[in-house]
Amino acid sequence: MTAASNPERQAVRDGAQQWLEVLRDWVRIPSVSADPGHRADVARSAGYLAEQLSAVGFPQVRVLDSGPALPAVLAHWPSGEPDAVRVVVYGHHDVQPADGEDRWSHPPFEATLVDGVLHGRGASDDKGNIAMHLLGVRAHLQATGRSAPAVDLTLLVEGEEESGSPHFAELLARHRDELPADVVVVSDTGIFGPDTPSVCVGMRGLVACEVHLHGPDVDLHSGTFGGAVANPVTELVRMLAGLHDADRRIAVPGFYDDVVEPTPQERADTDALPFDEAEWITGPAGSRAAVGEAGWSTLERVGARPTAEINGIWGGYTGPGTKTIIPTDAYAKLTFRLVGGQRPDHIRECVQRHLQSLAGPGVTLDISWESEGVAPLKVDTTHPATAATRRALGAAFDTGTVLLTREGGSGPEAEIAGRLQAPVVFLGVMTDEDRIHAPDERAPVELLLKGCEAVAHLWRELAALGRAGLTAGGAAVAG
Amino acid sequence: MTAASNPERQAVRDGAQQWLEVLRDWVRIPSVSADPGHRADVARSAGYLAEQLSAVGFPQVRVLDSGPALPAVLAHWPSGEPDAVRVVVYGHHDVQPADGEDRWSHPPFEATLVDGVLHGRGASDDKGNIAMHLLGVRAHLQATGRSAPAVDLTLLVEGEEESGSPHFAELLARHRDELPADVVVVSDTGIFGPDTPSVCVGMRGLVACEVHLHGPDVDLHSGTFGGAVANPVTELVRMLAGLHDADRRIAVPGFYDDVVEPTPQERADTDALPFDEAEWITGPAGSRAAVGEAGWSTLERVGARPTAEINGIWGGYTGPGTKTIIPTDAYAKLTFRLVGGQRPDHIRECVQRHLQSLAGPGVTLDISWESEGVAPLKVDTTHPATAATRRALGAAFDTGTVLLTREGGSGPEAEIAGRLQAPVVFLGVMTDEDRIHAPDERAPVELLLKGCEAVAHLWRELAALGRAGLTAGGAAVAG
Numbered sequence: 009m010t011a012a013s014n015p016e017r018q019a020v021r022d023g024a025q026q027w028l029e030v031l032r033d034w035v036r037i038p039s040v041s042a043d044p045g046h047r048a049d050v051a052r053s054a055g056y057l058a059e060q061l062s063a064v065g066f067p068q069v070r071v072l073d074s075g076p077a078l079p080a081v082l083a084h085w086p087s088g089e090p091d092a093v094r095v096v097v098y099g100h101h102d103v104q105p106a107d108g109e110d111r112w113s114h115p116p117f118e119a120t121l122v123d124g125v126l127h128g129r130g131a132s133d134d135k136g137n138i139a140m141h142l143l144g145v146r147a148h149l150q151a152t153g154r155s156a157p158a159v160d161l162t163l164l165v166e167g168e169e170e171s172g173s174p175h176f177a178e179l180l181a182r183h184r185d186e187l188p189a190d191v192v193v194v195s196d197t198g199i200f201g202p203d204t205p206s207v208c209v210g211m212r213g214l215v216a217c218e219v220h221l222h223g224p225d226v227d228l229h230s231g232t233f234g235g236a237v238a239n240p241v242t243e244l245v246r247m248l249a250g251l252h253d254a255d256r257r258i259a260v261p262g263f264y265d266d267v268v269e270p271t272p273q274e275r276a277d278t279d280a281l282p283f284d285e286a287e288w289i290t291g292p293a294g295s296r297a298a299v300g301e302a303g304w305s306t307l308e309r310v311g312a313r314p315t316a317e318i319n320g321i322w323g324g325y326t327g328p329g330t331k332t333i334i335p336t337d338a339y340a341k342l343t344f345r346l347v348g349g350q351r352p353d354h355i356r357e358c359v360q361r362h363l364q365s366l367a368g369p370g371v372t373l374d375i376s377w378e379s380e381g382v383a384p385l386k387v388d389t390t391h392p393a394t395a396a397t398r399r400a401l402g403a404a405f406d407t408g409t410v411l412l413t414r415e416g417g418s419g420p421e422a423e424i425a426g427r428l429q430a431p432v433v434f435l436g437v438m439t440d441e442d443r444i445h446a447p448d449e450r451a452p453v454e455l456l457l458k459g460c461e462a463v464a465h466l467w468r469e470l471a472a473l474g475r476a477g478l479t480a481g482g483a484a485v486a487g
Numbered sequence: 488m489t490a491a492s493n494p495e496r497q498a499v500r501d502g503a504q505q506w507l508e509v510l511r512d513w514v515r516i517p518s519v520s521a522d523p524g525h526r527a528d529v530a531r532s533a534g535y536l537a538e539q540l541s542a543v544g545f546p547q548v549r550v551l552d553s554g555p556a557l558p559a560v561l562a563h564w565p566s567g568e569p570d571a572v573r574v575v576v577y578g579h580h581d582v583q584p585a586d587g588e589d590r591w592s593h594p595p596f597e598a599t600l601v602d603g604v605l606h607g608r609g610a611s612d613d614k615g616n617i618a619m620h621l622l623g624v625r626a627h628l629q630a631t632g633r634s635a636p637a638v639d640l641t642l643l644v645e646g647e648e649e650s651g652s653p654h655f656a657e658l659l660a661r662h663r664d665e666l667p668a669d670v671v672v673v674s675d676t677g678i679f680g681p682d683t684p685s686v687c688v689g690m691r692g693l694v695a696c697e698v699h700l701h702g703p704d705v706d707l708h709s710g711t712f713g714g715a716v717a718n719p720v721t722e723l724v725r726m727l728a729g730l731h732d733a734d735r736r737i738a739v740p741g742f743y744d745d746v747v748e749p750t751p752q753e754r755a756d757t758d759a760l761p762f763d764e765a766e767w768i769t770g771p772a773g774s775r776a777a778v779g780e781a782g783w784s785t786l787e788r789v790g791a792r793p794t795a796e797i798n799g800i801w802g803g804y805t806g807p808g809t810k811t812i813i814p815t816d817a818y819a820k821l822t823f824r825l826v827g828g829q830r831p832d833h834i835r836e837c838v839q840r841h842l843q844s845l846a847g848p849g850v851t852l853d854i855s856w857e858s859e860g861v862a863p864l865k866v867d868t869t870h871p872a873t874a875a876t877r878r879a880l881g882a883a884f885d886t887g888t889v890l891l892t893r894e895g896g897s898g899p900e901a902e903i904a905g906r907l908q909a910p911v912v913f914l915g916v917m918t919d920e921d922r923i924h925a926p927d928e929r930a931p932v933e934l935l936l937k938g939c940e941a942v943a944h945l946w947r948e949l950a951a952l953g954r955a956g957l958t959a960g961g962a963a964v965a966g
Binding site: 041042043044104105107108111171172212214216223224225226227228229230231232233234235236237238239241242244245246248249250251252289292293294295296297298299300301306309310313314315317318319320321322323324325326327328329330331332333334335338339340341343345368369370371372378415416417418440443444445446447448 | 520521522523583584586587590650651691693695702703704705706707708709710711712713714715716717718720721723724725727728729730731768771772773774775776777778779780785788789792793794796797798799800801802803804805806807808809810811812813814817818819820822824847848849850851857894895896897919922923924925926927
């Protein structure tokens with residue numbers, strides 16, 4: 009498709025400048041869901057998104073803020089066509105914490121724009137990706153000359169994704185009737201690279217817990233007591249060292265029970281991706297060596313294999329100098345990424361049993377699980393909706409080659425697919441260079457604009473398929 | 488000895504009330520040497536001690552505050568007798584940090600007095616023990632009717648002991664000529680129990696370091712990168728788990744090379760101590776089980792065996808909720824207690840080599856050692872000064888039985904013994920109930936007063952021995 013025959017692109021260009029200022033104002037709201045001190049900001053973020061959805065024309069917009077959940081936004085724009093394809097778009101407006109502020113080149117909540125790159129927490133994950141739908145639907149209308157979208161459009165944008173979506177299942181259940189779906193479009197993932205569009209066909213699941221070991225009731229002098237009393241930090245490191253074996257395979261009994269191993273074809277497809285491992289390690293990963301489970305490639309390790317990560321650890325004296333104590337307590341935050349087949353409840357049980365079996369005498373173990381976890385998702389790569397998404401991305405990136413990838417991250421996509429009984433496709437333009445979850449999160453504006461354009465193309469593609477064409481294929485499956 | 492024939496006791500009683508107020512004012516000064524923010528308080532503490540030494544009659548008192556060391560106090564009171572025994576008293580006026588303030592029943596620097604117990608950081612370690620010399624020398628003078636002590640008395644009270652005495656060797660070298668010693672009296676240790684006086688015949692040495700593992704240059708999204716990049720916290724717990732083997736013996740090659748194992752007689756003496764392990768574990772240790780190196784008793788584990796302790800650990804996200812990152816850095820503070828025969832420099836080398844051998848790919852290891860470490864000390868139990876100390880304590884506690892113990896803690900005693908070429912004896916009255924280094928540090932006033940009395944008895948006993956009597960025995964040995 010040439011630029012001349014691509015009215016969606018022209019429409020995106022027309023609206024880009026005004027749209028960018030809307031996104032920047034949104035990024036300026038520090039909607040950190042993990043921190044109770046930012047509850048009001050999460051609410052403000054939801055209100056702002058609702059306003060902007062109304063402004064672009066959504067006739068029905070609501071902030072869902074009852075119950076214990078942080079506010080979500082639900083918007084609906086009926087097509088008006090009989091039997092229009094019903095689309096539910098999912099994403100989130102909460103963001104990761106921005107601690108380590110001294111390591112940000114630009115303040116995380118000022119939405120600084122430098123050389124066409126927007127800097128700030130949420131610029132990419134996930135405000136940038138959700139904002140694509142504001143301009144995307146406008147471009148779709150302008151390009152098609154319609155006053156309402158060619159598909160029946162519903163947006164559900166939650167406020168707790170970065171906290172593990174603890175109330176999302178409840179939210180879906182409560183609003184089930186307002187979420188009619190022939191296809192779910194998830195806009196919270198990425199593409200292989202800025203010049204290499206791809207669609208995601210798998211997401212990892214997640215369970216998260218905090219481990220607490222209580223030792224002596226007071227900090228003890230390590231001279232007077234050292235050697236004869238259990239040190240909870242020493243015990244904790246011994247237990248956590250037992251999460252992996254020497255091959256960096258997870259050593260929790262039962263952990264791999266239900267893993268669906270990739271087929272030889274899937275492994276070959278992954279190998280075919282234009283992946284420069286050395287560049288990835290020193291570039292986006294900012295590391296020095298590829299390190300992971302023996303027998304698997306780097307791309308497989310981040311997509312097709314489950315993980316156990318220690319996200320934080322603390323205990324005892326951490327101030328200046330030396331304090332010769334046996335501390336009272338030691339803590340760690342753990343997350344486990346799951347792949348197709350694995351069930352969060354089974355993994356929780358396995359980890360709980362394993363850690364309990366490793367706890368020695370003289371300490372008390374307490375494991376608290378963060379919500380019920382997130383199931384992994386595998387997409388049927390042959391579904392017509394997947395093909396439509398590849399065509400939409402191809403049009404926006406001027407290429408006929410849109411690859412298939414697996415996403416290492418986790419979201420409530422399996423929950424959505426299961427609840428709404430609809431196939432899932434992924435449309436997002438994050439890349440590894442965007443430093444999501446890290447200091448210096450960013451998003452190149454040109455890439456976001458290609459995403460806006462892809463959204464407009466996708467509504468056209470899905471409308472062209474129609475409901476009948478959509479149901480001809482398979483379905484995304486959770487689990 | 489009965490109370491009637493114990494004029495030292497009467498003298499201590501006479502001065503007790505005024506003396507206690509002096510000690511309380513001293514405890515109110517937060518002389519935390521580990522924290523640069525308390526430098527001025529350490530200086531204030533030295534000045535206060537100098538004033539009080541002058542007030543009790545020391546004719547020569549100086550605050551040593553040149554160079555990088557925190558201020559120490561040097562005081563001298565010549566006997567005036569020809570060939571008087573020359574005594575150097577050692578202790579420290581700096582204190583441990585008092586963090587965890589919410590776990591203190593009484594504020595750490597208010598010197599609260601409740602039911603005859605003085606509460607506060609330093610009440611026992613070591614201001615309480617050093618203050619005994621203020622009233623002790625007064626009681627000695629009053630009991631003997633002298634205007635100057637019967638021994639040539641020098642006090643050296645440093646300000647960096649709780650930080651590993653980094654400049655103490657230099658201090659001793661610089662003031663060597665002002666520290667003439669036939670015997671060194673260390674007042675920084677304890678007795679077996681409030682009703683069980685004992686003298687210490689061994690102290691453990693110490694080396695301390697901070698371990699830093701640097702991983703990726705930014706915190707990474709554990710979904711996007713997890714499984715393929717080295718997580719410094721995961722690497723650190725694996726390395727630190729390698730400090731001990733399954734028998735909780737230290738697994739650092741070479742660590743036990745020079746350990747002088749206790750003789751069968753020493754093991755039998757230790758077994759003979761009236762030690763209620765169950766009471767000790769649930770009481771002063773505030774723990775639930777005796778845990779330590781296989782094959783050794785609890786008392787041996789804290790006195791005769793070396794240890795490796797993790798005093799603190801930190802890295803990654805430690806705030807509320809979950810943050811799914813691979814952190815950039817992980818840190819731990821380690822201390823190693825050494826016993827007779829072990830050399831700090833050799834232990835540093837062994838630990839450094841062992842940790843380096845355990846560091847995996849993808850992380851950078853940096854180990855910073857806190858000063859050169861502290862050598863362990865073994866006392867010759869047959870020395871006349873040791874016998875004199877046992878008699879002095881026996882007189883103060885009205886008992887003929889003063890046991891021999893080993894102290895698990897560390898101080899620069901080996902350094903003093905080596906530099907001053909004099910035997911060391913220990914006179915202090917801390918007990919495990921005093922919670923030194925922990926929240927709720929305390930000292931029972933009655934016990935401190937018995938310590939004051941023991942000081943007065945000891946000056947009489949040492950003067951009676953005379954220089955000739957002192958040199959008849961062996962010497963305390965460092966190493």
